[in-house]
Amino acid sequence: MSKHEKIVETIPVGPLGIIALESSSDLGKKVNEYLVEWRNERESEHKATIAFTGYQRDSYLLNACCPRFGTGEAKGMIKESVRGSDLYLLVDVTNYSLSYTVCGHTNHMSPDDHYQDLKRIIAAVGGKARRITVIMPYLYEGRQHRRTSRESLDCALALQELTHMGVDSIITFDAHDPRVQNAIPLRSLETVAPTYQFIKALLNHVPDIKLDADHMMIISPDEGGMSRAVYYANVMGLDMGMFYKRRDYTKIVNGRNPIVAHEFLGTDVEGKDILIIDDMISSGESILDVATELKRRKANRIFVASTFGLFTNGFEKFDEAYENGLLYRVLTTNLIYQTPELLTKPYYINVDMSKYIALIIDTMNHDNSISGLLNPIARIHNILDKYGQGTHNMQ
Template structure:
């Protein structure tokens, strides 16, 4: 269970001098990651630190500024104001950060995922092949919802991955890819889809004293058939039973690009009086999640906790505010992997689960060319956390 940086033995020679390039969409998260890296490497007693192979190992900052300005016509460019020759570079981009804007013929445009992806490619182009290695951290995988072909449709996510590796990207690390099988598009390159299960469970246990975490008092719920594997994993790790909803859709109509949901049907054991953990990869509009909560409450559920990796809230917060006021939902746990509005962070039901330390550990380990397998599986860490919770060590 080696998660703490102080417990990890990283004495292999780094791939190259570490460079961290968070694009503007990911600046805040990038700064937090940098702070961890600086703190660890300053306090590290590594005996080879003065060796020439470790040149640039200990610095006051690993951040490298990348600029992606726009012309008045909306065209853009990427530039880097520092040498990156021979560096082991880690680029970070949040394709969901719609808060950023640019001018287009005197109009103000909010940046879309397409804009962010183009800026990422511009920065890679500015690197110009001079880096030792390029790894892209893209928490929300670009176009991951368009991962398969149902008719004569584009395969946007697969194309994007192929574009990145063609430009020299060696590894792509994402979180909760909508369908991990999209990595088949780049079988000869590194692709990792990481789960934030530990951080979400930690958020629940740190903010909710008195939980009875057993199958008699708690149930894990998958809101649809697509998230079954996620819910099965969490249920097994926590020692709980699980249930799921499947959506009955009207395939004769298309509304907002999808077939409307007619009803949510439940499969699972009795939920009367039990606490619920609904786990999903994202909340987009949130309509399905609200419907699932209503269905659970109508069946006698006690408290409802929501786990989601990406809290997008594309239709705003009003429906969730009402759900909280009506007692449908107790807490909602999500990560800072995508842009969070100040309004969301101020909500009493919302708990922000910080992922910066975890990302810093992944980057630090990869820079030393050491396996990250133990970091990708949070089972042991969750078990240790549960033991501490049951012993009353988290709420002293």
């Protein structure tokens, strides 16, 4: 049975509606295009029934906005009916390219601004939707996930606030710490890893790559990303290593304890291609320090795969690292804002996640399980075999 036949075995929860906030407008358009194409091609004997009313449309994007007053205050507006709809809200809380005016001064939108706009749109729905799912690729305040001193637990508070407002489920990608789901134990928080998409992008863009234990190794840049690296290593049958950050806990610089050194644990990397796996590139200093240490140990080409490319300090150091042969390729997704400059970099590989999100939305709208999408081992093994890289361990 094909994927499309399996999906239409069940009745949709409600008419599908997607609200892509301005921060995710480009991603929303791509997701919508996939859904329109699939549903126009899909055949089912039930399509003419009342349960499938509005199933095939020219667009599933709903007209919504958050206009602002001269003071910077705002309101959420939805300009068409959402009654009975199965709504999916897309928001990118890291999109700093957007701005608004406060008493004549230009303000760039912060994560707080985007989160507030998300709440405004949920409030504008007014409880009329059948179900609300928030797709927030970069989890708002996800790095403030635990309390180490007398401090706020912002991520937990945000998750509880959204569920209290009527959000049924939240989908995020590569959460910094998935245990934040403990904040809303009676609601659904799914954290999705783009493992398959990264492997596919590597195979598509680097024809001479060899994904076997003799030629490649997976590296975690810190102890926090160990589980992520172990997963990659196991499904691909590769060795792995890790660095741990030795910090100076007597000081705080830019809100964190400065790193004194990166210590390596693992087997010999000499002559091997290296894939460094991380959830985000913020300033990029840790990644570049790890790459330097790996080159000192005579590693071959170094690839970096990170779900979120924030590049908070710009690209200068990455350009320099590429020119000096320190980095070979950098892969990040289009789940968050990408500057036009980034897309022109010769070392950059853009990993498009729009089809994956469309598949998740399509599956959930039919109330089908997405567990197979969250754990893509079979698809990873299939694409490795397709590219003749099928020496992975089937464990």
